[in-house]
Amino acid sequence: MFKRFLIVHTLFKNSFFLMFFLYFFTLVFFATVLLLKDAYKTSLQNEFATKQPHIKIQYINNHISLNPKEIQKDKKSISSISSQIKSVASYVQGESFVHSLGYKISGNAQYNGNVKIIGLDREVFVYDFFSAQFMKHQPFEVEYTPISFVYKWRTQENIAIFNETLFHSYFPIIESTEKFEFRNEYGTFRLKLASVFHDYDKSAILYTTIPFANQLLHNTKDTIDGYYVNTYHLYEIENITRLLKEKLPHDRFLVSSWLETRDKQMKMFTLYDTLSVIIECVIVFLSILFILLLLYNAIIKKSYQLSVLHTLGFILKKEIFLYCSFLLFVTTIIVAISIVVFGQTIVSLFALPFTNIMLFESLIAIFFLGIVFLIVSFIMISNAYKIKAKSVF
Amino acid sequence: MIQADNLVKKYGTEVVFENISFEALQGSFTIIQGKSGSGKTTLLNILATIDEVDGILKIDGVSIEKLNEHQRAKFRAKNIGFIFQSYALIPEFSIIENCTIPLIMDGMSKQDAIIQAKKVITKLIPEADEQFFTKNPTQLSGGQQQRVSIARALIHDPKIIIADEPTANLDEVASKEVKQWLKELSKEKCIIVVTHEKEYQKYADFLYEFVDDTTKKAKSVLKGPVCLKDF
Numbered sequence: 291m292f293k294r295f296l297i298v299h300t301l302f303k304n305s306f307f308l309m310f311f312l313y314f315f316t317l318v319f320f321a322t323v324l325l326l327k328d329a330y331k332t333s334l335q336n337e338f339a340t341k342q343p344h345i346k347i348q349y350i351n352n353h354i355s356l357n358p359k360e361i362q363k364d365k366k367s368i369s370s371i372s373s374q375i376k377s378v379a380s381y382v383q384g385e386s387f388v389h390s391l392g393y394k395i396s397g398n399a400q401y402n403g404n405v406k407i408i409g410l411d412r413e414v415f416v417y418d419f420f421s422a423q424f425m426k427h428q429p430f431e432v433e434y435t436p437i438s439f440v441y442k443w444r445t446q447e448n449i450a451i452f453n454e455t456l457f458h459s460y461f462p463i464i465e466s467t468e469k470f471e472f473r474n475e476y477g478t479f480r481l482k483l484a485s486v487f488h489d490y491d492k493s494a495i496l497y498t499t500i501p502f503a504n505q506l507l508h509n510t511k512d513t514i515d516g517y518y519v520n521t522y523h524l525y526e527i528e529n530i531t532r533l534l535k536e537k538l539p540h541d542r543f544l545v546s547s548w549l550e551t552r553d554k555q556m557k558m559f560t561l562y563d564t565l566s567v568i569i570e571c572v573i574v575f576l577s578i579l580f581i582l583l584l585l586y587n588a589i590i591k592k593s594y595q596l597s598v599l600h601t602l603g604f605i606l607k608k609e610i611f612l613y614c615s616f617l618l619f620v621t622t623i624i625v626a627i628s629i630v631v632f633g634q635t636i637v638s639l640f641a642l643p644f645t646n647i648m649l650f651e652s653l654i655a656i657f658f659l660g661i662v663f664l665i666v667s668f669i670m671i672s673n674a675y676k677i678k679a680k681s682v683f
Numbered sequence: 684m685i686q687a688d689n690l691v692k693k694y695g696t697e698v699v700f701e702n703i704s705f706e707a708l709q710g711s712f713t714i715i716q717g718k719s720g721s722g723k724t725t726l727l728n729i730l731a732t733i734d735e736v737d738g739i740l741k742i743d744g745v746s747i748e749k750l751n752e753h754q755r756a757k758f759r760a761k762n763i764g765f766i767f768q769s770y771a772l773i774p775e776f777s778i779i780e781n782c783t784i785p786l787i788m789d790g791m792s793k794q795d796a797i798i799q800a801k802k803v804i805t806k807l808i809p810e811a812d813e814q815f816f817t818k819n820p821t822q823l824s825g826g827q828q829q830r831v832s833i834a835r836a837l838i839h840d841p842k843i844i845i846a847d848e849p850t851a852n853l854d855e856v857a858s859k860e861v862k863q864w865l866k867e868l869s870k871e872k873c874i875i876v877v878t879h880e881k882e883y884q885k886y887a888d889f890l891y892e893f894v895d896d897t898t899k900k901a902k903s904v905l906k907g908p909v910c911l912k913d914f
Contacts, residue, residue, distance in 0.1 A: 293787045300775055598771045601733060603760025604788050605753060681733045682771050683724045683847045683877075 294609045301595055302613065305588035309581055310617045313663070316577040317625040320570070320659060321652045325633055327566050328651060329642035344527045345534060348516035348544040353382070355513050368517060371537050374526040380514045382409040382500050384507035409503025410518070516543070524559075578663060585614070586670050593678030601682050607675045614667055622660045626653055684709040684843065684873040685730060690738035692725050698901040699725050702738075705891060706908065709842065712869035712886060713908070715877045717893025721903040723877045724847065726893075730875060731845050732759045743842060760788065764836030766846035770828040772820035778804070778831055779816040785839040803834045807864075826857035833864065844868060846876045862886050887911050 347368065356364075365378040386407050504510050521530055531547035538545060589596070589610070599606060629652055637644040687705040691698070699722045707713045707730075717723050728734040732755040736748040743762060750758060765771070772781045779800055786796035804811050807830045820828055829849065836844055846865065850858035865874050866886045876883060884890060891907035 293790075293793075297784070297788075301773075595773045595775065598773055599784070600756070601731070601765060601767075601771070602785060603756045603758070603763070604784070605756045681724075681728045681731070682767055682769070683727050683731070683733075 294604070294606060295613060297599075297604075298606055298609045298613045301592050302588060302610065305584070305591065306614065306617055309584045309588065310621045312577075312584070313581050313618070314621050314625060316574065316581065317622065317656055317659065318628065319577075320574050321625060321629045321633075321656050322636055323570055323573075324652045324655055325629070325637055325644075325648055326640060326642065327570070328648040329637045329640070329644060331563065332645065332648070333642050344521050344524070344548045345519040345531050346516060346546050346548075347519060347534065347538065348546070349514070350542060350544055353508060353513040353515060355510075361514065365517065368519060368534070368538070371533050372526075372530050374521050374523065374530055376520045376522045379518045379520075380411045380500065380516070381518050382503050382507065382513055382515050383407070384503070386506055407498065407503045407506050409498055409500035409507075411500050574659065578659070578666070582663075582666055582670055585667055586674050589671060589674035590678055593674075594682070596675065596678065597680050597682045600680065607671060610675070611668055611671050614671065615664060618660055618664060618667070622656060625656055629653065629656070684711075684743060685875070686739075686741045687730065688739040690726070690729060690736070690740070692722065692729065692734075692737065700893075700896075700903055700905060701901045703905040705730065705905065707843075707873050707875055707889070709873050710870060711888045712866060712874045713876070713889040713891065714883045714887040715875065715891045715893070715905075716879065716881075716883075717903065719879075721893035721895075722905075723893055726905070727845060727847055727875070727877050731763060731765070732756075760785065761839070762842050764839070764841040764844045766829070766833055766836050766844065766849045768848035768851045770820070770825075770832040770852075772828055772832060772835075774819060774821055777817050777819060778811075778823070781820060781831060782835045782838055785835065789839060800834070800838055803838050804831065807831075807834050825852050826854065826860075829853055829857070829861060833861070837868070841872070843873045843875070846874070848878055849876065850878075850880065858882075884911055 361380055365380070368378045369375050384407055498506075500514065501512075504513055519530070519534070521527055527547050527549045531545060531549070534543075534545045596606065630649065633649050633652065634644045637648075685705065685707040687703075690703050690705070691701040693699065693701075703726075705726070715723050715726060725734070729736055729740065730742075732740075732742070732747050732750070735752075738748065740747040742758070745758065747755060747758070772778075773784075776784070779797055782800040782804060783793070783796040786799060787793060791799075801811075801816065804816070808815070808827065820831065823831065829852070833849075836846075844865070849865070850861050853861065862883065863886075865876065868874055869888070876887070888911055889908040890911055891905055892909070893903045893905055896902060896904045
């Protein structure tokens, strides 16, 4: 058997090595694009979707004062409705008029207008403006740009976010560097917005803790308006909303979903997802087709030699296929190791989030592609052999 | 040695020949002649177990029509040696590698195969030295290539030698030499040669000839065997 492989190796080494060299790059390209696509999708979900309330459950009577036990009981009953519910956070919401204090930073226009104040009981991503540390460092200033925004969001968890866009779109339209200040002047908290936010709605939102939001809005500390529910997966929103609407008492809660108001954005997101898969499939399909044509051509080119061996009584179809499978296996393993070793680095070069699931999915895709390639190459080798390896008489 | 009865070959609706019989004995030299396109090579492919058989074909007691493609390949690798008009040496392999293919494929070690191949080549090409063995087939003359091709056909000591126009590309001297070798080999082996050359009738024992089928049922019919020598 080994001697037969040696003959196949001598006949096909050059053309097969070229072919698998190209296959290596196709696989690397495929795996990288897949990783980056998944990473980008995750980053979109992380930054613009998972931080958003997917489903809003509003008490029919707003600004309800409940004791913590009652809030916990409500949260528990909401969570128990579906295992796909990731978190339930109580909230309070309202609007507050903000005056510009005359600061002019970077030549931007100053802002006078309403700011939506949202108090949340979540610990992360919400800045507690009662914090003593903040008081010491006033005036507190955060600077961000559209590109660094995501980065800062992730590394600096305690910033307050003004960005209506987050609620309305996966694709924020913020063009300039924005600055805002918030400080305590003579014992009164004053919000100073130094410029207009060029977002989707050109309006601002301040996330903070429930007690602080209550103080700004109602001068009380313990009211809530309802709950924000987040799901593990975006595509579960519709299903869970339906369940919540069915199971929660209609006279107490009003359930609305993120999807109902942002259906257009969701469609865009789905379209992006579908298109990227289609484009990726087309590119990979064409690459594989090209490589398979090389394989076919390699066998056609050696048809005379194969015919001589066939006439002498040596049919090498099985050996060619096994040789091809061996090279395919080795190439796939090299690509898989490369992706495991360098995958995270590649993704982090684009400042995108990386998870092991992405890596696992890429590896599955590589091996799946390998199996498809193997099946098609078997058909091609058989056909090329059948057509070309004939008697040399 | 070779016994064929009721052989039929059709390409679609075209009948090349039908119900032909053929026999070749061990220790005999049989030639098949006929004009171009009469079915000589088609018959050769059947006798060489390359093409599927429609009819009865027994070689050395084995019913070839009952064997599948891989079994036929195994059978011919062991029992038949081939000599081709175009020599059919593989350009990727050296002279010695070309000759050792049948032995190595049969499981012999590379060292033993090389020793045996050198013996056979030196018998046919006395001037062959170490440098010659490592040469590429394309570096040899037509006569030398054909001699290497014959060496490859004989290397595994097959019972049958099948040759297709083995001397068509050779000059007169080389041609005579090859014919003489085939004659010599026919003392022990079954030699079947397809050829246009009438000259072969001087060397062969039996002649089969394809002639036009006057009944128009098939393209041609096989006439023979005609005994060419007095026993």
